[in-house]
Amino acid sequence: MNKTIIFLALLISIVFIHLGHCAKARTDSLQAENVQFQKDNDRLRDVIMNKQSLMKASPVDLVKEYMIVINQIRLVESYNGTIMHVQLEEGIKNADNLSKHFIETEYKGVKGLNIQITVDQIAKSLDLGEILNDFYLLEMNTDLKILEIQKQANSLIVKGKIYGI
Amino acid sequence: MRYFLFNKEVYLSEGGTVRLLEKGSDLKSFVGDMDLARACVVDVDIIITAAPENPVEKKDSVLVRKFKQLYQNEAYIIQDEKIDHNLFQVIGIKEQKVREIYSILPPQKLESVVPYGIALRNILIQKKCDLGKPLVFIDDLEKERLITVFDGLKFSRTRIMAKGSESLLPEIKRSVMDFFKKIEEFTSHKIVDYVVMVNDQDLAQEILNDENKLNVHYLDVQYPAIEGLKELSTDISYKLPEEIIKNKRRSVLKKNLTSVLVSLGVIAAGLIYFLFNKGPLCAVSNQGEVISQTNQRLNQELATLDKAIYRDDLKRQKLLNYGVSYLSLLQCIPSSYELSSFKFYKTAYWNFEASFLVNPREYFEPILISGNFKNSQVKDFYMDNRPGKRIKIIYE
Numbered sequence: 012m013n014k015t016i017i018f019l020a021l022l023i024s025i026v027f028i029h030l031g032h033c034a035k036a037r038t039d040s041l042q043a044e045n046v047q048f049q050k051d052n053d054r055l056r057d058v059i060m061n062k063q064s065l066m067k068a069s070p071v072d073l074v075k076e077y078m079i080v081i082n083q084i085r086l087v088e089s090y091n092g093t094i095m096h097v098q099l100e101e102g103i104k105n106a107d108n109l110s111k112h113f114i115e116t117e118y119k120g121v122k123g124l125n126i127q128i129t130v131d132q133i134a135k136s137l138d139l140g141e142i143l144n145d146f147y148l149l150e151m152n153t154d155l156k157i158l159e160i161q162k163q164a165n166s167l168i169v170k171g172k173i174y175g176i
Numbered sequence: 177m178r179y180f181l182f183n184k185e186v187y188l189s190e191g192g193t194v195r196l197l198e199k200g201s202d203l204k205s206f207v208g209d210m211d212l213a214r215a216c217v218v219d220v221d222i223i224i225t226a227a228p229e230n231p232v233e234k235k236d237s238v239l240v241r242k243f244k245q246l247y248q249n250e251a252y253i254i255q256d257e258k259i260d261h262n263l264f265q266v267i268g269i270k271e272q273k274v275r276e277i278y279s280i281l282p283p284q285k286l287e288s289v290v291p292y293g294i295a296l297r298n299i300l301i302q303k304k305c306d307l308g309k310p311l312v313f314i315d316d317l318e319k320e321r322l323i324t325v326f327d328g329l330k331f332s333r334t335r336i337m338a339k340g341s342e343s344l345l346p347e348i349k350r351s352v353m354d355f356f357k358k359i360e361e362f363t364s365h366k367i368v369d370y371v372v373m374v375n376d377q378d379l380a381q382e383i384l385n386d387e388n389k390l391n392v393h394y395l396d397v398q399y400p401a402i403e404g405l406k407e408l409s410t411d412i413s414y415k416l417p418e419e420i421i422k423n424k425r426r427s428v429l430k431k432n433l434t435s436v437l438v439s440l441g442v443i444a445a446g447l448i449y450f451l452f453n454k455g456p457l458c459a460v461s462n463q464g465e466v467i468s469q470t471n472q473r474l475n476q477e478l479a480t481l482d483k484a485i486y487r488d489d490l491k492r493q494k495l496l497n498y499g500v501s502y503l504s505l506l507q508c509i510p511s512s513y514e515l516s517s518f519k520f521y522k523t524a525y526w527n528f529e530a531s532f533l534v535n536p537r538e539y540f541e542p543i544l545i546s547g548n549f550k551n552s553q554v555k556d557f558y559m560d561n562r563p564g565k566r567i568k569i570i571y572e
């Protein structure tokens with residue numbers, strides 16, 4: 012009887028010790044998580060502080076911004092006779108639903124759309140420098156960010172990302 | 177401490193003197209307000225028997241059965257002591273006698289009750305008497321003589337002789353013979369080879385006069401059993417059955433209480449360990465909650481802010497005019513080269529890589545651009561049987 016009582020007490024004690032171990036392990040894990048969260052919070056505070064100096068403006072709908080970029084390209088085409096075509100980076104030329112191709116960006120809550128502009132033909136009156144300058148202006152006038160410009164053989168390919176919400 | 181010797185009369189030792197308390201006297205009045213007492217009893221029955229030492233329950237059962245076979249008419253309280261491997265001396269005192277003693281001396285005041293033989297053996301050991309040989313001890317009391325035979329730890333039932341009744345020698349011989357008859361299967365000693373010890377010098381001389389071949393010794397202790405009680409070294413003590421049950425109950429209760437306390441202690445240790453770790457967990461968990469909420473709030477704040485500032489931030493990143501960069505590089509390239517390919521790409525900074533090939537039948541001239549561009553590298557290469565220069569510029 013006494014042995015049973017002591018045995019049961021030992022069992023209960025072992026359960027408590029096990030629970031204690033679990034609690035300790037959980038505490039260590041939570042502490043590590045907290046340190047990580049705290050570091051992230053500090054980083055976020057710094058980022059917010061740095062970004063607060065930037066000029067605030069209303070965000071633009073991404074589909075609308077895409078259309079603006081396309082219009083600008085058409086304007087450049089009509090203006091200097093260069094022929095370009097635009098497609099989404101995955102090679103899709105005429106997407107029915109653009110929102111399917113939206114991706115996350117470095118800005119929280121702001122979406123991105125990767126596009127690729129291929130210059131098929133450069134007008135004879137222009138040189139590459141002027142075309143590149145047109146892309147610079149396109150970038151400055153829209154929410155397009157150029158990521159890469161590559162000229163190889165007779166083709167000029169520009170890759171970029173359009174931002175919006 | 178007082179010491180009692182219970183025979184037909186009772187001997188009481190207190191403060192160094194021994195008194196004989198006559199039968200019928202009011203013994204309780206002698207006990208009075210005494211502290212503690214020890215007593216020895218002359219009237220005991222003994223058997224030597226073999227029994228397995230383990231388990232204890234089996235040993236007890238064998239010893240009780242064998243004792244009862246011999247002394248079945250009366251109720252005894254028996255105790256045993258180990259004599260050798262699987263050999264025990266079982267000593268019984270009539271329950272009536274024990275009750276009589278406890279009626280005079282209350283249990284709480286009586287520290288131990290032992291057989292006379294054990295008390296006597298104790299003093300013999302203390303006086304360094306040789307118990308390796310059979311020994312007959314004659315205790316010369318006031319009114320009687322007590323004859324006890326020893327063989328090692330074994331001892332006989334004490335024979336009581338009234339003083340002046342008959343010659344002592346035949347009684348000694350009879351005692352020895354009786355004892356050796358009882359223990360013959362458990363001893364290697366011979367009856368003829370024994371020592372007689374007497375605590376009275378005249379009596380010792382008297383025995384020698386009767387039988388000068390006997391080896392007679394004198395022990396200068398007037399009341400050896402009472403002296404033997406003073407420094408007892410035995411676990412044997414006779415108690416009343418109800419007292420034994422009471423003690424057993426008390427012992428069981430104590431055991432149970434100890435078990436409960438140990439169990440509670442064990443549980444408490446586990447619980448303390450658990451609480452010791454649970455406390456910090458709650459604190460860290462609460463702290464984590466606060467940090468997590470702050471993180472959520474900051475993320476929301478950043479999301480709102482990002483939506484508001486992303487256009488301005490994008491503008492600030494658009495610092496490189498690709499056209500100007502391209503044309504600036506072309507100005508540094510001699511006319512003997514033609515552009516093969518170029519690439520603007522972004523890592524941490526904007527990179528501009530351009531490859532130029534030498535026109536056919538033109539010189540492979542050096543290109544010096546380091547003055548115009550801070551971070552630039554020019555490397556030679558060879559393609560389609562034409563040498564060329566590959567230029568890399570980093571816009572930091």
